Amino acid sequence: MARYRNALPQLTGRLFLTDGGLETTLVFQEGVDLPEFAAFTLLREPAGRAALRAYFDRYIGIAETCGAGFVLESVTWRANPDWGRRLGYSAEQLVAANRDSIRELESLRELRERDSMPMVISGNVGPRGDGYDPSHRMRADEAQDYHRVQIDLFAETAADMITAMTMNYVEEALGIVGAARDAGIPSVIAFTVETDGRLPTGQTLGEAIDQIDSETGAAPAYFMVNCAHTSHFAPSFVPGAPWTRRILGVRANASRRSHAELDESTELDSGDPEEFGREYRALRERFPQINVLGGCCGTDHRHVRAVADACALG
Secondary structure: OOOOOOOOHHHHOOOEEOOOOHHHHHHHHOOOOOHHHOHHHHHHOHHHHHHHHHHHHHHHHHHHHHOOEEEEEOOOOOOOHHHHHHOOOOHHHHHHHHHHHHHHHHHHHHHHOEOOEOEEEEEEEOOOOOOOOOOOOOOHHHHHHHHHHHHHHHHOOOOOEEEEEEEOOHHHHHHHHHHHHHHOOOEEEEEOOOOOOEOOOOOEHHHHHHHHHHHHOOOOOEEEEEOOOHHHHHHHOOOOOHHHHOEEEEEEOOOOOOHHHHHHOOOOOOOOHHHHHHHHHHHHHHOOOOOEEEEOOOOOHHHHHHHHHHOOOO
C-alpha cells in the first residue's frame, strides 16, 4: 500500500536524501552491462537484484546515520513502451518490470524504514526519447496518452508519487502531470538544463515552471533539477521568485561538462565530492526550501555523503 501518497513528508521542509547516478555508477564503477542505459533490466536475474539492493543500501545507510528522510527512486527511467521495445520487452514484460521495481523498493522500506527516517517510494518516469535531445517532441495530449500506461500502473502499487526525470521540453512534462493527476498520484517534474541554465529548447527554467503551474493549476507537488551541474542552473535561480520557490529538489551532475560533451565521453567524470557538497551547501544557503538532495551522472555515495556533511546533516 502507498504510505505517504496523501501527505508527502518532504513537503514539510524536512531534509531528505536520495541516491546518486545509478546508471553511471553501475556501468563505469561496477562494470555492469546496461543496454540502452536501462537499469530495470537487472530485475530479470537474482544477481541484478542483488546489485541494485547493495546500491540502495549504501545510500540508505547515509540517511540513517544523519537523521534525514529518504526518497527511494525506482529503476524505471527507461521502462516506457518505446525503450522497452528497443530492449526486446513485450508489453506484459514491461508491466512486470515496472511492478517488480516498486516491489523491490517496498521490500527495502519494510526492512529499513524507521520513525526517524521516513522512506518515500517514487515511480521514476523517463522521457520518451533522448534525455538531452528534444528534437522529437510530442504535444501535451500525446505525452499524456503515451505515459499514462506506466503512471496508471504506478498508481496501482505502493508508489507514493511519480518523478519525471530529465525532462527537456515542457509539453512532455505537461502530459505527465496530466496523467498523474488523472491517476490520483502526486507528480514531481525534474527538468534538465544546458550550461546556460535554459532547457534544451531554449525556454528558461522559470518560464517552464510557470507554464506548467499556469496550465495545470499548480498540480505538481514540486519541481526539481537533475542531470546538470549546479554551476549551470544555480545562477538562474531568482531569490523570492514564485517559480524558484517551487524547486524543492536537486540531483546535480558531478561534471561541469555540457550534455554534448558527456555524450561523447568514454570515461566517467566524478568531479570532487567535497566540492560537490560545498556547492549544495551554498545553494541551500540561498534557497533553503531546497530539501530533497541527491545526485545524477557521475555521482555516487561519496557525493551524497559529502552533501549530508556539508549541509550539517551528520
